Amino acid sequence: MVIKVENLVKTYKSGVRALDGLTFQVRDGEIFGLLGPNGSGKTTSINCILSLLKYEEGKVEIFGKEMTPTSYDIKKDIGIITQNVAVYDELTVYENIDFFCSLYVNDKSERKRLVEEVIDFVALNDYKKFVPKKLSGGLLRRLHIACGIVHKPKLIILDEPTVAVDPQSRNKILEGIKQLNKEGATIIYTSHYMEEVEMICDYILIMDKGKTIAEGTKEELKDSIKLGETIEIELKEPNQSLIEEVSKLERVIDASYKDNTLIVKSLKGKSNVGDILNLIQVHNLEYDRIYSELPTLNDVFLEITGKELRD
Amino acid sequence: MHLFKTRMLTLFRNKIVIFWSLIFPIVLSTFYSLAFSNLNTTTIFDTISIAVVDSEEMNQVLLGFLEEAKFDEEKNMFKVNLKSEKEAKDLLEDNKVVGVISTNQDSVTLMVNNSGLNQTIVKTFLDEYLQTTTAVMDIVVLSGSNPEDIINELYSNTSYIDDGSNEYSAINMLLIMYFSVIGMALIYGGFWGTDNILNLQANMSTKGIRVAVSPVNRIKIILIFTACAFLIHFGIISIVLLYMRFILGVEFGDKTLYILLVCVLGSLTGITFGSFVAISLKKASEGVKIMTTVLVGVVGGFLSGMMVVDMKYIIQTKAPILQYINPVGVITDSLHSLNYFGATSRFFTNIGILCVMIIAFTIGTYLFYRRDSYESI
Numbered sequence: 001m002v003i004k005v006e007n008l009v010k011t012y013k014s015g016v017r018a019l020d021g022l023t024f025q026v027r028d029g030e031i032f033g034l035l036g037p038n039g040s041g042k043t044t045s046i047n048c049i050l051s052l053l054k055y056e057e058g059k060v061e062i063f064g065k066e067m068t069p070t071s072y073d074i075k076k077d078i079g080i081i082t083q084n085v086a087v088y089d090e091l092t093v094y095e096n097i098d099f100f101c102s103l104y105v106n107d108k109s110e111r112k113r114l115v116e117e118v119i120d121f122v123a124l125n126d127y128k129k130f131v132p133k134k135l136s137g138g139l140l141r142r143l144h145i146a147c148g149i150v151h152k153p154k155l156i157i158l159d160e161p162t163v164a165v166d167p168q169s170r171n172k173i174l175e176g177i178k179q180l181n182k183e184g185a186t187i188i189y190t191s192h193y194m195e196e197v198e199m200i201c202d203y204i205l206i207m208d209k210g211k212t213i214a215e216g217t218k219e220e221l222k223d224s225i226k227l228g229e230t231i232e233i234e235l236k237e238p239n240q241s242l243i244e245e246v247s248k249l250e251r252v253i254d255a256s257y258k259d260n261t262l263i264v265k266s267l268k269g270k271s272n273v274g275d276i277l278n279l280i281q282v283h284n285l286e287y288d289r290i291y292s293e294l295p296t297l298n299d300v301f302l303e304i305t306g307k308e309l310r311d
Numbered sequence: 312m313h314l315f316k317t318r319m320l321t322l323f324r325n326k327i328v329i330f331w332s333l334i335f336p337i338v339l340s341t342f343y344s345l346a347f348s349n350l351n352t353t354t355i356f357d358t359i360s361i362a363v364v365d366s367e368e369m370n371q372v373l374l375g376f377l378e379e380a381k382f383d384e385e386k387n388m389f390k391v392n393l394k395s396e397k398e399a400k401d402l403l404e405d406n407k408v409v410g411v412i413s414t415n416q417d418s419v420t421l422m423v424n425n426s427g428l429n430q431t432i433v434k435t436f437l438d439e440y441l442q443t444t445t446a447v448m449d450i451v452v453l454s455g456s457n458p459e460d461i462i463n464e465l466y467s468n469t470s471y472i473d474d475g476s477n478e479y480s481a482i483n484m485l486l487i488m489y490f491s492v493i494g495m496a497l498i499y500g501g502f503w504g505t506d507n508i509l510n511l512q513a514n515m516s517t518k519g520i521r522v523a524v525s526p527v528n529r530i531k532i533i534l535i536f537t538a539c540a541f542l543i544h545f546g547i548i549s550i551v552l553l554y555m556r557f558i559l560g561v562e563f564g565d566k567t568l569y570i571l572l573v574c575v576l577g578s579l580t581g582i583t584f585g586s587f588v589a590i591s592l593k594k595a596s597e598g599v600k601i602m603t604t605v606l607v608g609v610v611g612g613f614l615s616g617m618m619v620v621d622m623k624y625i626i627q628t629k630a631p632i633l634q635y636i637n638p639v640g641v642i643t644d645s646l647h648s649l650n651y652f653g654a655t656s657r658f659f660t661n662i663g664i665l666c667v668m669i670i671a672f673t674i675g676t677y678l679f680y681r682r683d684s685y686e687s688i
Contacts, residue, residue: 012686012687013687052524052685054686069523072528073526076525080521082517082520082521084517085517086516086517086518086520090320090321090322090325098313099314099321102317103521103527104525106313108313
């Protein structure tokens with residue numbers, strides 16, 4: 001195990017209980033996703049794991065040793081990438097990476113090699129002498145990531161690294177994370193974007209109000225809920241009697257309109273698409289598009305908590 | 312070593328901090344030089360008109376000193392008006408004299424209507440007189456010597472009035488302004504201390520989180536950062552001093568090493584003050600922290616005579632405690648006393664106060680900084 005968190009309890013002075021008995025483990029070489037809505041306790045968990053925050057109860061072990069603020073032997077193998085960019089405006093791209101590398105590596109030639117490698121990795125070769133202010137948002141984010149991984153840590157913690165990042169840069173970041181994982185790093189990835197977590201994580205823990213509400217692989221999580229399929233059909237005109245008949249179909253658990261779109265949720269099993277289309281024809285209704293979607297992590301969250309991930 | 316070099320580079324390129332520490336004092340002192348360059352010769356050397364109450368019990372020795380005291384070889388320090396008590400008070404009421412002195416053989420009373428440089432000069436003169444006479448009486452009691460001989464000896468040695476070394480014969484208002492600018496610039500070392508803390512504390516910046524998660528010892532890194540801040544700030548202050556000395560032609564006297572000592576301690580006071588402000592006002596925004604340092608610099612400078620020279624004397628007479636807790640005031644007074652009195656006890660008292668401030672701010676900063684984990688981030 002790379003990380004072992006047991007029964008973590010953290011209450012802020014305001015009285016808000018941010019972590020309420022959180023327990024989980026991260027295995028060597030996996031990409032571990034910590035998914036939850038804003039305020040669910042993801043960042044607090046990370047800060048407690050890193051001993052940046054005090055907590056009342058619980059235990060954190062990293063690489064088999066208890067993590068404390070002075071566990072320098074553990075810290076040398078950790079890389080942190082925070083939600084907000086952490087670079088010096090006064091230093092160039094190269095100098096920034098070199099500075100943060102020097103917190104871990106004393107040898108000058110070794111440092112130079114690592115800095116060059118990471119600049120290659122994040123494709124900032126053409127911007128080495130640029131100061132952060134001259135970089136676009138995406139490039140700045142790449143610099144931020146480079147500063148966190150330059151020392152080739154065994155454990156990389158990314159706390160919502162794609163917030164306010166354009167889609168193109170986001171994809172590059174996600175690809176980079178997968179690449180780092182392939183090269184042997186264990187990754188903890190926190191996000192409230194379920195698509196990202198679903199795309200890159202091997203194991204996912206969904207949390208809310210400081211507690212684990214579900215965990216497993218994405219397949220295990222989706223299998224754990226009743227929902228099997230969500231069908232959406234864009235109708236020219238909604239029809240109330242159609243809804244009543246659709247609701248009576250086998251395995252249908254909910255049917256409703258959102259504007260002119262009929263939304264039907266069904267249990268696992270045979271798809272209801274054919275039956276619903278038949279009913280639409282019987283009512284002589286016109287329709288545009290049909291979507292059939294398998295359960296998402298949002299559905300998992302919704303079914304367990306009764307609210308959307310992005311509420 | 313690399314951390315040290317890069318931190319030096321970072322601070323060196325911090326334009327805002329460089330502006331406040333280097334450019335602002337240079338611009339301000341240049342402005343003073345252009346606007347007030349003849350202040351020292353126009354205002355200060357006027358003879359001060361005082362009234363002495365004429366009575367049978369009048370202290371003739373003091374009267375003699377008052378009449379003979381001189382700013383320089385040609386100009387008397389006081390114009391003494393011997394008047395009855397009522398006439399003297401009327402003159403004071405009409406602002407025709409700055410003070411009324413009533414004396415007898417045992418005591419001296421000074422009555423003034425308001426505070427100011429002239430009133431302070433009279434008061435300090437009388438204080439000096441009383442201290443001297445007390446010392447003379449002690450010597451007489453212990454040694455049985457002739458009081459007149461001792462007084463003559465004392466005054467021939469101290470050259471209180473004539474040798475140009477006393478406070479009032481050489482007071483230069485412009486110099487006080489320059490000193491307060493230096494004091495302010497030294498306290499603006501607080502920006503460097505604030506910047507250090509902001510970059511090291513995980514509950515204040517994401518860069519601080521990076522440092523906190525790294526394997527570098529926290530004490531080691533704050534010492535490196537503080538050393539960098541001190542070296543650059545002291546270098547900047549040296550440039551300000553050189554500019555004042557060689558471009559503006561300010562005469563600091565021949566006590567360069569003592570001036571450097573004040574600058575070293577002043578710089579450390581500024582840096583540790585800024586660190587303490589940043590770390591203790593943990594919930595305040597970066598802007599509030601910086602504004603606190605700016606306010607202490609500007610208000611402290613004002614109270615030390617940076618804008619109105621009389622303010623320094625008003626504080627000395629009305630609220631002397633402010634003189635001791637205002638770091639700009641302590642620095643200004645260090646330079647001021649060094650220039651006029653030399654390295655006397657007043658100078659070393661100020662040096663001691665600066666040392667106490669540095670120690671207090673350092674301990675305060677350490678008490679907050681040593682916490683490795685935070686309650687909230």
